[in-house]
Amino acid sequence: MTLRLGDIAPDFSQESSEGPIHFHEWAGDSWIVLFSHPADFTPVCTTELGYTAKLKDEFAKRNVKALAVSVDPLESHHKWISDINETQNTRVNFPILADADKTVATLYDMIHPNSLANATVRTVFVIDPTKKIRLTLTYPASTGRNFNEILRVIDSLQLTDHHKVATPANWQDGDDVVIVPSLQDEAEIAQRFPKGYNAVRPYLRLTPQPNK
Incomplete structure (x- = not known):
């Protein structure tokens, strides 16, 4: 499924590290940063989720919730969170979707066979409170995302909306x-x-x- 700017972000229900997520209900009237990572217990992903946790106050100022996703099972997420907390000197404070059945990955076209045949690529969706997709970014597996750029775009979107x-x-x-x-x-x-x-x-x- 190809998602474009202005499309309504698909709704879904999926298990997460913080319990079941019914996406649109969970999102409420917040902005959402939905981002996928290729696999748990991998180096670049560990730094990314650790940095996301450290952005909690910056996200809160902007009425943003973070939501990560990979096709790893829930048990793996729970074990990996301990590693993230220890190695990145933080505490993961957002849910990680356990998308083992690839429901979310399929809805959001996060599996690119020419890049990673069985894992999600590094995709970012910024979704506004009306559930519209406002930004999409896709990074190669070897390159960690620039979360300062994601914050910059959210600042721009919120400014130009008003x-x-x-x-x-x-x-x-x-x-x-x-x-x-x-x-x-x-x-x-x-x-x-x-x-x-x-x-x-x-x-x-x-x-x-x-x-x-």
Whole structure:
């Protein structure tokens, strides 16, 4: 199944390290970072889940829940969590789906035979409170994900959902943003962006981030 931006994230029920997950119900009105890893007890995955645990406060500030998934069984997850906690100096504070029957992996097209025939690739889905998919990323098995980039995208999505702006290349929270080209009414622009803007070109109008 091919999932595209704007699609409704498929619902599912699956066991996890924190009990059964009925996905849409569990997600509630939160943003979700759903991410798959190839296998338990592997080095890159261990660092990724450990780093995710350390981002608990950053996720909470953004109303985000993390949810990991692999096709390993529940018993394996529970044993691996102890390793993650010890080696990464943290405590896993989010559920890991035990997708041994590949229900979630199939719904979200996480198994790519040309990469990993029997395991999930490193896929990330950012899902908003309306259950729409807002971001998809797929990494090779040998490359750990950049979770700072995932946070950056969530910051951009949450900002641009509430203001008529877009974020330029390499934008970080607090940097100038771009007024969307569709907004042409100068009175509305003045109201929305009281600090003014710099028109580098008619279509490229930079303004201070409006929620700062």
